[in-house]
Amino acid sequence: MSAIDAAMAREFGVIADLIRLHAQEAPSRTALADAQRTLDYGALDALMDRVAASLQRDGLRAGDAIAICAASSTHYAALFLGALRAGIVVAPLAPGSTPASLARMIEDAQARILFLDAAAAEVIGAPAKDAIPRIALDASAAGQDFEAWLAPAGARPQAAEPQPAWPFNIIYSSGTTGEPKGIVQGHGMRWAHVQRGAKYGYGPDTVTLLSTPLYSNTTLVVFFPTLAYGGCVLLMPKFDAAGYLALAERHRVTHTMLVPVQYQRLMAHPAFDKHDLSSFRFKFSTSAPFGAALKADVLKRWPGGLVEFYGMTEGGGTCILEAHLHPHKLHTVGLPAEGSDIRLIDESGREVARGEAGEVVGHSAGMMVGYHRQPEKTREAEWFDPAGKRFIRTGDVGRFDEEGFLTLFDRKKDMIISGGFNIYPSDLEAVLRGHAAVAEAAVVGVPSEQWGETPVAFVVRRAGDPTSGEALLQWANAQLGKTQRLARLHLIDELPRSAIGKVLKRELRERDAR
Known part of the structure; x- marks a missing residue:
């Protein structure tokens, strides 16, 4: 058994150590690439050492935190990995957040150093007198140059020995709206994700294309998992369908992660079927509702398996739909993953009977x-x-079918209670998407004096379609039950989305209130 196989077989391991093993076994194999530079495993391992040594030189110790706010790049990736090698906690922040939110996240993480690029610096603004040091990853004037900050070539850090409960990273939720919450994920949780990767064909010949942010x-x-198994990660700082397809064909990509709106744009691209995508083994999706019709189109026209993960950044259990193996279950998010205990509870916190709807809660090693x-x-x-077993609440409402597959209805907070009746926006959105004029639709609940809440729709029409909003409203209400009928329908050019494709329903509610 090789040293890498032995490490993978352990109950717990350290991702940074696996990269060291790959660097020893195949130093010239490509690990990371973006439009500016490529790093092989030998160079990545050496750069991780320099990062770790630099952080230790600056007084950081295991358990301290840094913040990174920048577009995806090889420098960003190497910085993240190098910090982990020193036991440093990484707080990766969304550059699209508001200046106030970013300031709160940096403070909340207790970050000792901020790594950023020019675009992020423009959002964050000039540093205060007592601000933490800033390091520019893109050779801009945003801070001290990253290359100049690094310890000399050949520098080696003091060894750190991360434990499963040590914090690995802090992922902030609601960074664009609402009060950010820092989700602390441990090294043990990330190791569970790595071990799950064995099922999906990761290996030294893997080429993973990532266009979602780091x-x-x-x-x-x-x-x-791609790097843990010795594969290559191609980083695309900003997604566009034509560029993605060109990269996928040129580099013979085998794996990818895309959110549903990206699948939608790729499948609708006029040149999609002209590209050779036969190298793909697995395509993954998560983070937002993935319509059954879109999944079916991906299965029909895009080679390789299609896997949807349902879970939360907070962890607590995962459901997995291997769509290529269960084409009759595309309306679901699949079965609970091995090691995941998924249950449904009612408003009082009691488990519901099989076949009944309830809030999804989950327990797993990755919490x-x-x-x-x-x-x-x-x-x-x-x-x-x-019995005292800890679960994480998802806030989603779902139901298990007779075969154990989970169907989701909506976020609990998005459910509309109108005149005492529960209305699931996803049901109304599905009806709207059934009209030939509708490309996308979102439904939100807004206050109503008569009913408490009432549903309002926002619709994006297909290009060039002249159907009026009033005609769509009348058509939809003719299809809906009396308690489901829409109060209003707004035509908009595009739905507001986060960087990973989630529809920002708060923005839609605010738009209706204007």
């Missing part, structure tokens, strides 16, 4: 330690069964 857990659940410095928020996110 601050998102969506990206990281594929990024780390967050908690929300950073917010113990009360952590308690709100937890549910304990009668």
Whole structure:
């Protein structure tokens, strides 16, 4: 058994150590690439050492934190990995957040150094007198140059020995709206993601194309397994369908992670079927609802398996739909993953009977330690069964079918209670998408004096379609039950989305209130 196989077989291991082993076994194999540079495993391992040594030189110790706010790049990736080698906690931040949110996240993480690029610096603004040091990853004037900050070539850090419960990273939720919550994920949780990767064909010949950002857990659940198994990660800082297809064909990509709206744009691209995508083994998706019709189109026209992960950044259990193996279950998010205990509970916290709808809660080895410095928020996110077993609440409402597949309805907070009736926006959105004029639709609940809440729709029409909003409203209400009928329908050019494709329903509610 090789040293790499032996490390993979352990109950717990360290991702940074695996990269060291790959560097020793195949130093010239490509590990990371972006439009500016390529790093093989030997160079990546050496750069990780320099990063770790530099952080230690600057006084950081295991358990301290750094923040990174920048577009994806090889420098970003090597910095993240090098920090982990020193036991440093990484807080990757979304550059699209507001200046106030970014300031709160940096403070909450207790970051000792901020790594950023020019675009992020423009959002964050000039540093205050007592601000933490800034290091520019893109050779801009955003801070001290990254290359100049690094310890000399050949520098080696003091050894750190991360334990499963050590914090690995802090992922911030609601960074674009609302109060950010720092989700602390441990080294043990990330190791569980790596070990799950064995099922999906990762290996030294893997080429993974990632166009979602490195601050998102969506990206990281594929990024780390690719490198842990010795593959190559291609980083695309900004997604566009034509560029993605060209890269996928040129580099004979085998794996990718995309959010549903990216699949939608790729499948709709007029040149999609002209590209040779036969190298693909697995395509993954998570983070947002993935329509059954879109899954079916991907299965029909794009080679390789299609796998949807359902879970939360907070962890607590995962459902997996291997769509290529279960084409009759595309309306579901699949079966609970091995080692995941998924249950449904009612408003009182009692488990519901099989076949009944309830809030999804989950337990697994991959669970967050908690929300950073917010113990009360952590308690709100937890549910304990009668035996004292800890689960994480998802806030989603779902139902298991007779074969154990989970169908989701909506976020609990998005469910509309109108005149005492529960209305699931996804049901109404599905009806709207059934009209030939509708490309995308989102439904939100807004206050109503008569009903408490009432549903309002936002629709993006297909290009060139002249159908009026009033005609669509009348058509939809003719299809819907009396308690489901829409109060209003707004035509908009595009739905507001986060960087990983989630529809920002708060923005839609605010738009309706104007």
